[in-house]
Amino acid sequence: MLKHAPKTTSVTGGAADVPVDCKNCGAYQLCMSLWLKTGDSSLLERVVKKKQVFKRGELLYHMGQQVDYMYVIRGGSVKTSVSTEDGQVQVIGFHEEGELLGLNAIESRQYSCEARAMRVTSVCEVSMERFEELAGRDPAIQHEVLKIMSAEIRLSHELLLLLGKHNAEERLAIFLLRLSQQFARRNCSPTEFNLSMSRSDIGNHLGVAEETVCRILARFQDDGIISSECRHIKLNDMKRLQQIAHLRPIEQT
Amino acid sequence: MLKHAPKTTSVTGGAADVPVDCKNCGAYQLCMSLWLKTGDSSLLERVVKKKQVFKRGELLYHMGQQVDYMYVIRGGSVKTSVSTEDGQVQVIGFHEEGELLGLNAIESRQYSCEARAMRVTSVCEVSMERFEELAGRDPAIQHEVLKIMSAEIRLSHELLLLLGKHNAEERLAIFLLRLSQQFARRNCSPTEFNLSMSRSDIGNHLGVAEETVCRILARFQDDGIISSECRHIKLNDMKRLQQIAHLRPIEQT
DNA sequence: CGAGACATTGAGTGCGTTCAACCACTGTGG
DNA sequence: CCACAGTGGTTGAACGCACTCAATGTCTCG
Structure with missing residues (x-):
């Protein structure tokens, strides 16, 4: 009854080393708007540094760390959390392939939470600096950012309701x-x-x-x-x- | 020992009918960037419809309502809350003069929470439509929006930590x-x-x-x-x- | 004046916690 | 290869924090 599952990759989970199809990626619109606006296919390559891999338990970034990159999960699982000065931790979300991390603190230049891989996880690292250059010129990208932040706020509100009521x-x-x-x-x-x-x-x-x-x-x-x-x-x-x-x-x- | 305070306006609270000085308003930068960019002083008047007043207990807006205006609190107090389908309510914040409400759902076109006056409250109503026209052309305003949404996310995270831990x-x-x-x-x-x-x-x-x-x-x-x-x-x-x-x-x- | 909102205090209870023990499985090193 | 420590999951027992229910007081408003 207590048999633990073997550590082989699960069917529904998706293997971390198999890159996801860009078309099914949560950041597809974002990436494509970079691509299409410029007409320069090498631009995407310059902005997106692909295939960074994190092992189970490794930090993608921590609270207060300077924002250099945002991350698109290609495969794997990540949890995000906030913590108090005395080490109390609150997990605020679980994230799977296709999701975009690191945009919730775009204004303060510091990550407002930490992100940790729950298993082997591969991501696209996106240079924040380059990204912001483009976003400054392209309202469509700006709008994508707002969309992501709005979703973040909505999720927080749902969790607040859950924890409070x-x-x-x-x-x-x-x-x-x-x-x-x-x-x-x-x-x-x-x-x-x-x-x-x-x-x-x-x-x-x-x-x-x-x-x-x-x-x-x-x-x-x-x-x-x-x-x-x-x-x-x-x-x-x-x-x-x-x-x-x-x-x-x-x-x- | 249980004497209730008389209902006269408190010293520290600030009377609702005394308009706050724009220079001390939380949205001052936002308003001024509208003003200065255009050089047209009547523009501010057209975008900002001043002096809407809400009585104690009245709704500024409710969840799901279409976003037509955002609100700057000139004087008074407002609570924001989210609720479940079955009527459970969770208060997510208290807001005083100078604060800006209604921007957290800018993407979905629907307010993601409700706002209710806790006492007589005067606000500046800002036309969202006009505001977005301007924001589309002016990166500085865009940045202000991001700043406000980031702050909202940070506050949510703090409250999550409080409720959870x-x-x-x-x-x-x-x-x-x-x-x-x-x-x-x-x-x-x-x-x-x-x-x-x-x-x-x-x-x-x-x-x-x-x-x-x-x-x-x-x-x-x-x-x-x-x-x-x-x-x-x-x-x-x-x-x-x-x-x-x-x-x-x-x-x- | 009565209705109603807001605040306070007491009594009793129950939900979820802490503490503890244990099992299943993994990985490491001798 | 086996022994061992470590992680993750499950279950039992007992406690205590915060809740519910209830009563009462104070003040406001119509």
Whole structure:
């Protein structure tokens, strides 16, 4: 029952050493607008330095570090987090292939959070300096930046609502449903997938103890709502999961 | 001991009907860059429709509403919040004179949160349409927008850390210290001020019950750390407050 | 004056925590 | 090859923080 999954690359996870198709990349529009505006195909090469690889546990960047690059995840998984002076850490997001990191602090010139690879992860490093030169001249790129930052704010707000107004069970249900949507968006199965993050990371992200994550997942499994074996998750009853996620726990505001 | 403060306008709070000096406005740079670039003083008048007034409890805008205006607070207090479909509300920020609201959703064309006046509040309404026309031509304005959105993201991250990793006592201490800084920035006393929000709003914002807010403030008062009479707060011992706020409650990550 | 919002305080409870032990599996070094 | 330490996951027991429920007081507003 407690068999740990072998370390071979999972089917749904996507191998880190297989470069993703640019057309399916989350930054495709951004990259193409660089390309098309200039008509100079070598420009993309100069701005985008490809194939930087980070091993499991390595930092892409840390809080306060000067912003030199932004990163597009080609394959792998990254978690972002903020921390207090005394070392408390809050995981604010999990990121998979196609996502763009490092733009949320574009104004302050310092990364406002840290990013760490959860497994072997390959990225496109994009020179921030060059990028900003282009962005200054091209409103379309500016607009892409706004789009990304808006999305970041929206996500933060969702997480705030989760941390402030939901109990542990609801948090887990919401988390699973969001993961499901995320996988669906990447054309993976929305009901069966492999988690790229540990129980500890999930607990930290959701503001509950690691043990509580285990217990609640076990309860969901006992109730037949999900099947969970280590990092392999199968959602059997989306409807009940949604009920748990949305049911008001306290009636009044 | 439970005397409620009379409803006369407080000294530190600033009367809502007295327009703030534009030079001290948080959006001064933004407004001036509109002004100076064009050299047309009537332009500002056309973009900024002045002196819209909202009464206590009135909505400036709600979630999902189409973005037509952004708002600069001239005087008064506003709370912003997000909510779930089933009516759960999470207050994400309190805003005073000089602050700019409504830019966090510039990309999606829909406000991503709601804004509600906590007392009589006068604002400058800024036409979003006109504003974007100008922003499209002027990189300096674009940069101001990025600056504001970056600040929004930074604030969200701070609140996430607070909700995810601190107990009720720490939350209150952190909240009071942040308020203190905020007042200092507006050239008001950092150790004695009037709260513009209710205990209920504070509790909601910090993710604790209203009663817990009362109890902890009472405890702080018993310990001589603060003096609290209704909405009038005096910080007597900033050092101990900072100890409470930063002291690690759990040692390991 | 009564209704309602806001604030305070007490009593009791429960959810999620901490502490602890244990299992399964991985990687390293003798 | 096996022993060992280390990581990640699971489960049980007990505690305590913050919650809910309830009552009461103070002030505002219509």
